[in-house]
Amino acid sequence: EAGVAQSPRYKIIEKRQSVAFWCNPISGHATLYWYQQILGQGPKLLIQFQNNGVVDDSQLPKDRFSAERLKGVDSTLKIQPAKLEDSAVYLCASSFTGFRTNEKLFFGSGTQLSVL
Amino acid sequence: TQLLEQSPQFLSIQEGENLTVYCNSSSVFSSLQWYRQEPGEGPVLLVTVVTGGEVKKLKRLTFQFGDARKDSSLHITAAQPGDTGLYLCAGAADSGAGSYQLTFGKGTKLSVIP
Numbered sequence: 011e012a013g014v015a016q017s018p019r020y021k022i023i024e025k026r027q028s029v030a031f032w033c034n035p036i037s038g039h040a041t042l043y044w045y046q047q048i049l050g051q052g053p054k055l056l057i058q059f060q061n062n063g064v065v066d067d068s069q070l071p072k073d074r075f076s077a078e079r080l081k082g083v084d085s086t087l088k089i090q091p092a093k094l095e096d097s098a099v100y101l102c103a104s105s106f107t108g109f110r111t112n113e114k115l116f117f118g119s120g121t122q123l124s125v126l
Numbered sequence: 127t128q129l130l131e132q133s134p135q136f137l138s139i140q141e142g143e144n145l146t147v148y149c150n151s152s153s154v155f156s157s158l159q160w161y162r163q164e165p166g167e168g169p170v171l172l173v174t175v176v177t178g179g180e181v182k183k184l185k186r187l188t189f190q191f192g193d194a195r196k197d198s199s200l201h202i203t204a205a206q207p208g209d210t211g212l213y214l215c216a217g218a219a220d221s222g223a224g225s226y227q228l229t230f231g232k233g234t235k236l237s238v239i240p
Contacts (some may be wrong), residue, residue, distance in 0.1 A: 117168025
């Protein structure tokens with residue numbers, strides 16, 4: 011079974027530039043999550059999609075971050091313009107339904123972003 | 127916002143020693159999951175505990191969920207270098223839209239020295 015695919019693996023940009031990350035979840039998984047993991051911290055949820063609808067984006071800095079999952083499959087997370095504090099690993103995860111408390115999340119390997 | 131406090135933040139031990147990692151919160155969770163993350167990779171699920179007081183064993187790892195479902199512990203017996211990694215606890219709670227959301231702790235970085 012193919013896992014969650016993310017690209018690129020690494021990205022280095024200057025502040026005020028824009029960047030986009032791509033995620034393809036496990037086939038058949040309805041729920042897709044984007045997490046931000048700053049060095050030394052645990053993952054923080056940015057946005058949760060159920061199929062192509064947003065379930066929760068309360069922690070997404072909407073003045074600079076945007077995300078979409080137009081066809082309910084793959085997803086793109088964009089930052090425009092980037093700030094120094096956006097340097098982090100951006101993890102994508104998926105789960106089968108998102109409606110069960112004991113549901114397992116499958117994570118991709120992440121995109122490591124460095125903003126200079 | 128539900129917070130999960132993990133302790134210790136860092137742990138360096140010799141191969142063969144035992145250790146316990148703690149995960150505490152003032153909030154009640156529907157379930158609690160433990161993940162392990164290696165450098166350059168995403169977290170991988172180790173176990174999910176759902177019932178208060180539940181104990182689960184995974185080879186040399188023992189997981190316990192507190193009676194009140196606010197805390198959990200991970201105990202490793204006879205640690206091996208392969209156990210090295212970042213251990214994350216994550217509590218699941220209803221997001222209010224019928225789906226569940228995971229809140230992660232900051233993690234415990236474990237180093238097992240041969």
